[in-house]
Amino acid sequence: MTMYFHLRWTITTMILVFLADAYAPLDPVQFYKKECPRARRIVGDMVLEAIRRDIRLSAALLRLQFHDCFVRGCDASILLDSNSTNLAEKDGAGNVFSVRGYEVIDNIKEALEAVCPQTVSCADIIILASRDAIASIGGPSWSVTSGRFDAIASYAEDNLRFLPPPSANFSLLSQMFAQKGFSEREMVVLSGAHTIGITHCGLIQNRLYNGTCRNNIDPTLDPAYAVELRRQCAFGNVSKPLLLNPTSGGYSFDSSYYTNLLRNRGILESDATLITEASGREFALEAAFSPSTFFSEFASGMEKLSNLEVKNATEGEIRRSCRFTN
Numbered sequence: 001m002t003m004y005f006h007l008r009w010t011i012t013t014m015i016l017v018f019l020a021d022a023y024a025p026l027d028p029v030q031f032y033k034k035e036c037p038r039a040r041r042i043v044g045d046m047v048l049e050a051i052r053r054d055i056r057l058s059a060a061l062l063r064l065q066f067h068d069c070f071v072r073g074c075d076a077s078i079l080l081d082s083n084s085t086n087l088a089e090k091d092g093a094g095n096v097f098s099v100r101g102y103e104v105i106d107n108i109k110e111a112l113e114a115v116c117p118q119t120v121s122c123a124d125i126i127i128l129a130s131r132d133a134i135a136s137i138g139g140p141s142w143s144v145t146s147g148r149f150d151a152i153a154s155y156a157e158d159n160l161r162f163l164p165p166p167s168a169n170f171s172l173l174s175q176m177f178a179q180k181g182f183s184e185r186e187m188v189v190l191s192g193a194h195t196i197g198i199t200h201c202g203l204i205q206n207r208l209y210n211g212t213c214r215n216n217i218d219p220t221l222d223p224a225y226a227v228e229l230r231r232q233c234a235f236g237n238v239s240k241p242l243l244l245n246p247t248s249g250g251y252s253f254d255s256s257y258y259t260n261l262l263r264n265r266g267i268l269e270s271d272a273t274l275i276t277e278a279s280g281r282e283f284a285l286e287a288a289f290s291p292s293t294f295f296s297e298f299a300s301g302m303e304k305l306s307n308l309e310v311k312n313a314t315e316g317e318i319r320r321s322c323r324f325t326n
Contacts, residue, residue, distance in 0.1 A: 032116075032120060059251065061133040068126055069309075074307070076121065076125075079105060081324065086154075092160075094165070095163075122322035123311070124146050148310050169269070169273045188274050188280045192298055194244045199242060202238030204233060205236075208229055220264060244267055
């Protein structure tokens with residue numbers, strides 16, 4: 001009887017230890033301290049080097065995180081390649097022509113695998129790289145937890161369900177952010193990511209021409225700015241890139257995005273709509289006159305985003321390659 005009791009106690013303890021590990025909360029610093037103590041340094045150094053070579057990657061890595069986390073959580077599903085039977089997120093609408101930076105994550109993963117095989121998840125790499133990218137161009141930094149696991153599936157059709165379209169109005173944006181647990185204020189804060197990066201003429205053709213080459217300009221767009229945009233984006237020219245925020249030069253992280261919104265110079269419909277409701281306009285005014293408010297709340301918003309629907313050991317894996325499941 002005593003032997004049976006001890007055996008049962010041992011098995012129960014092992015199960016509880018396994019479950020505690022599988023469902024352990026993310027750890028801000030200690031997670032890789034023993035298994036891969038250089039992990040964060042390797043990520044940070046490689047991100048800095050990549051941005052030194054191509055500053056556009058700062059915005060790309062931030063966008064990569066948002067587009068990963070907003071579709072079924074921060075699980076690196078956006079990194080998985082398509083195959084003969086499945087179109088993955090990266091090749092679906094909303095990602096295929098607008099998301100880049102994959103090679104940076106691949107290179108970091110390869111370096112980490114060389115020193116700590118199958119230890120650091122691709123999901124954690126995305127989160128760390130995004131934070132380090134923004135800090136490197138003068139933006140805020142924030143606390144990053146570790147311990148995410150990588151998804152074992154990726155479906156392009158999820159993009160349309162979860163990623164806010166550039167034509168979204170305030171109501172739709174609010175609904176899509178609310179289903180991920182974000183308030184309207186947090187939505188407007190995180191939209192400030194558009195202070196850097198580029199878009200393409202195709203996404204504003206309707207605002208500039210309304211389907212014709214006549215003078216059918218969106219009345220909510222500053223007329224002088226509309227003329228300037230028409231010079232850059234001729235009717236029918238959909239592929240030309242242009243800055244989301246010319247004031248910042250595209251790659252200086254600041255609060256000028258909100259100043260431009262208040263001047264009716266938000267380039268996308270999903271930008272311009274943010275000040276059509278009192279809650280959005282209120283934060284835009286705060287951010288425009290107090291950049292520190294924007295930085296502080298953006299950092300908090302990114303911390304929250306980074307912990308969105310995180311996978312644990314029973315739901316995911318640590319991939320050997322970010323492009324393929326094990």
